[in-house]
Amino acid sequence: MSATDEVILLDLKFSPFGLRVRIALKEKGIAYDYREEDLSNKSSLLLEMNPVHKVIPVLIHNGRPICESLVIVEYIDEVWNDKSPLLPSDPYNRSHARFWADYINKKIYTLATKLWKTKGDAHAEAKKELISSFKLLEAELGDKPYFGGKTFGIPDIALIPFYSWFYTLEKFGNLSMNDEFPKLVTWGERCMKRESVSTSLPNQNETHDFILGLRKKLGIID
Amino acid sequence: MSATDEVILLDLKFSPFGLRVRIALKEKGIAYDYREEDLSNKSSLLLEMNPVHKVIPVLIHNGRPICESLVIVEYIDEVWNDKSPLLPSDPYNRSHARFWADYINKKIYTLATKLWKTKGDAHAEAKKELISSFKLLEAELGDKPYFGGKTFGIPDIALIPFYSWFYTLEKFGNLSMNDEFPKLVTWGERCMKRESVSTSLPNQNETHDFILGLRKKLGIID
Numbered sequence: 001m002s003a004t005d006e007v008i009l010l011d012l013k014f015s016p017f018g019l020r021v022r023i024a025l026k027e028k029g030i031a032y033d034y035r036e037e038d039l040s041n042k043s044s045l046l047l048e049m050n051p052v053h054k055v056i057p058v059l060i061h062n063g064r065p066i067c068e069s070l071v072i073v074e075y076i077d078e079v080w081n082d083k084s085p086l087l088p089s090d091p092y093n094r095s096h097a098r099f100w101a102d103y104i105n106k107k108i109y110t111l112a113t114k115l116w117k118t119k120g121d122a123h124a125e126a127k128k129e130l131i132s133s134f135k136l137l138e139a140e141l142g143d144k145p146y147f148g149g150k151t152f153g154i155p156d157i158a159l160i161p162f163y164s165w166f167y168t169l170e171k172f173g174n175l176s177m178n179d180e181f182p183k184l185v186t187w188g189e190r191c192m193k194r195e196s197v198s199t200s201l202p203n204q205n206e207t208h209d210f211i212l213g214l215r216k217k218l219g220i221i222d
Numbered sequence: 223m224s225a226t227d228e229v230i231l232l233d234l235k236f237s238p239f240g241l242r243v244r245i246a247l248k249e250k251g252i253a254y255d256y257r258e259e260d261l262s263n264k265s266s267l268l269l270e271m272n273p274v275h276k277v278i279p280v281l282i283h284n285g286r287p288i289c290e291s292l293v294i295v296e297y298i299d300e301v302w303n304d305k306s307p308l309l310p311s312d313p314y315n316r317s318h319a320r321f322w323a324d325y326i327n328k329k330i331y332t333l334a335t336k337l338w339k340t341k342g343d344a345h346a347e348a349k350k351e352l353i354s355s356f357k358l359l360e361a362e363l364g365d366k367p368y369f370g371g372k373t374f375g376i377p378d379i380a381l382i383p384f385y386s387w388f389y390t391l392e393k394f395g396n397l398s399m400n401d402e403f404p405k406l407v408t409w410g411e412r413c414m415k416r417e418s419v420s421t422s423l424p425n426q427n428e429t430h431d432f433i434l435g436l437r438k439k440l441g442i443i444d
Binding site for chain 2: 052064066067068071072075078079091092094095098099102136
């Protein structure tokens, strides 16, 4: 890629999907123009660049949009392929990495959001399912430093934004992440030693306050 | 890949997800052992090979499982990369192909199934959303022979299994696919000229009868 590359990211500070893209860009050392969107008044650029879903994140590379966080991460990995590979080179290991990134993508946001958005039976159901998903991830991680083994890769990028939600999940789920998922907690701490992650993720208290604010806005008060 | 490759597919005849894998294997000319599953009595092999989701399709290549239809199609494309590329080589075009395959994956099965499973307001809502999704796909296809341009690729593979549902959608949606989506119909006919597609897809009447049977089983009778 040439030195004149123009890279723009349409995003929201607390978005776990946007965070995936910011972390991938930092892993690759790509400078970019960050533009915070206002979801109650979406920019005409966002509507023009993602007319199908009308959501962030959108990466605009030399004027052309790429949408959907995992599609963007694979794009970044393929374009800036000179350092920090985010997918393994072996096809079987690639499919394994994609499978887990897809699993995380389908489950965690939906269940974690349900946990703080609902009460009663729906809340209990979300808690049960979220614990079951984290148990699967804890087992898949096992004693490896990262999901793919020794290298930080796409399943790590898919999941790590939710590390900033851990305190929120403990509060609203009435559980101890450390007791239930000690390997995921250690993995989160390990990822936080990477500059790409530590300089991107909001801290856990800040995220908790943000979600408390959202709950009040939605009229969910205990 | 060596001549001693063992390729097994756990599948269901009418599954649009399984059909994607069968079409990709045929595009590549890969011989495989097809095993029809009974969903009311899943094989121990299926439960062992896909312990996370416990669903078909599962491709087992030399004893190792690959799950999730689009992950499998990318795997097939990467392992058997000597003919019929299913993804473009340019990163931007690849991301565009992945975006649309993902869009189809998220929308069409869910909406089409709702159309024949529900009545009243839920049915009307599903019909409206399905038409809106097909309109987007009709516009994206435009006057190109395939979604990616001149080459049959991953968005085509994601969508073509639903061509066998077109008659069913007309019957339960009370609409004419030809009047509403003439380009998608022509595209479907074009894909059906490929041996990989025509020898895989159940015909539209057979699919309609199968879904009628499912409706009766579920107690949905007009």
